[in-house]
Amino acid sequence: MRSTSTLKDTKNYCTAKPSPWFLAVAVGALLVPTAPSVAQATQTTPDQATNRQSLTQGKAMIAPTREELQQLQTRLQNLEQAPVEYGYPSGPGISIATPTGFGASNNIFFLGVGYNDRIRTARSASDGAFTLGYGFFDPRVLAVELSYTVLSTTGRTSPFGSGGFNLKVHHQFSDDFAVAAGWNGFVSIGTNNSNPLLANDLQNTVYVAATGIIHTQENIDAPFSRIALSAGVGGGAFRPVSDIFNGVNSVGVFGSAAIRVIQPISAIVEWTGQDLAAGLSIAPFPNLGFVITPAFRDLAGVSNIPGVIGGARFTIGAGFAFQF
Template structure:
């Protein structure tokens, strides 16, 4: 089935890149131990009776240089910090070192990505230097048209949002049947602040070519993270709130149809249900969207976001199913 892009508001996969980039490499750190090391055998010998920390050797059967057993006993001198040593009868038995397998519990590999904190709305997070991403967006039907719609997005980051300012540059290709015929360039400047705040200024469609339907949309947005639990791997550990103002696609559908140059309000609330699964509810400036972001693989930075949009019916012609898939990598 051919894709068509006719829709009052562009469902841009650059949004999926906005929410994927900041969480790559920003996971809880965990030391990993190879199976080879975990299965290694550790020999406890007389030359080094303290090879394993935390294991107390019995004082009655220690070896010195592998020959003479000794014992440590209390004496008057030991009260002064000087334990006395005496020879321990061997009984004719020779000490043989024992090989004891060392078993170390392996921690689980941390996820290389986190569930998205928005679906369609941009967040205040963004890509930094060395981050790249690619994504794909699909909707079962565009508004007012009984045909599917798709879009491809590419993006990369420059700068450092923690030290100064980061910039995310994205390209949206809105006609998958002819990739470079219609598209737009999107730019977002973002900064991370203390107390888990982030702010951003951006333009969706700062430059367009062909027929994108979305036009240009300037916006400002802030995102705040609330830590509910110290361990981010535990259920319901975090909540993210996003609030923004913008023109263009963030205006109400009636203002767009009437050509009113107003400013719309958009916002999102995201809950991390478990480490690889989240739930997002958001107001896009026109209608309600509900999504269930998923990270299916621990070691693969791939995020899938199935969602339903236009839930309340204040825009469009009924509820629609949309899905975004984003993959990010860095060097």
């Protein structure tokens, strides 16, 4: 099974932090004058009478009392002393190849490329793939992700350009929990059906997935501060290799566990439904949506399948995303 590691199924599992403009707006809100009390409005001193007259003419506000000024000063001091965490703007991914409950949304475009040092049916045949897609709508309501994946960049496993369209619908219940349902290869183009192990990468793979984020530390930037757990079930490419080879229509389970080791790096262990994978996801640039994911696949080994060569395979993917 070939795959492309992209940003489409990743979430920066550093929860949102207040930005500098938020602090400025909060301070500005505290400076809005409050309405005068009835007692203040009925004073008859010359200065306040003038203020009251100006107020009725829409030209001025009644000056705050000393007590109100002290309260405002106290509120500003408390706001100034409140801790503000900005976090690492860009974050690493939470899976290697399997779907998660999160997805692209709100006019996010993504592009990903992937490379395998060899395919399962040959020792020396390396290959690559790439995908591009777009996210629509708000995940707090219901978001839709549409993408196209090219299965082979060398033509060794499929004609160049062959691949399929993928659809994913996802809902985010909170910053820390999301669910998704997807259909990979709902339209396939030029796929090679002569070898079921190659053809099944993007043909009629329907799945559901959920992801939860665990906070192990309050500070997002602290080491080992977040753990992301994902699990799902699906047919097609998520079936065991033996069922794919024998043409058995079954359902497989998949899942991943990722821990944010330090700010830009997460370590990931994953079961793809067919094999065990382990790797890293790295966000090298703090202000750019770019992620690199080197990993090893087939760590558990695939045996007793004719034409399948066992042993670990090295893969690396890179993804880039930005919002319009």
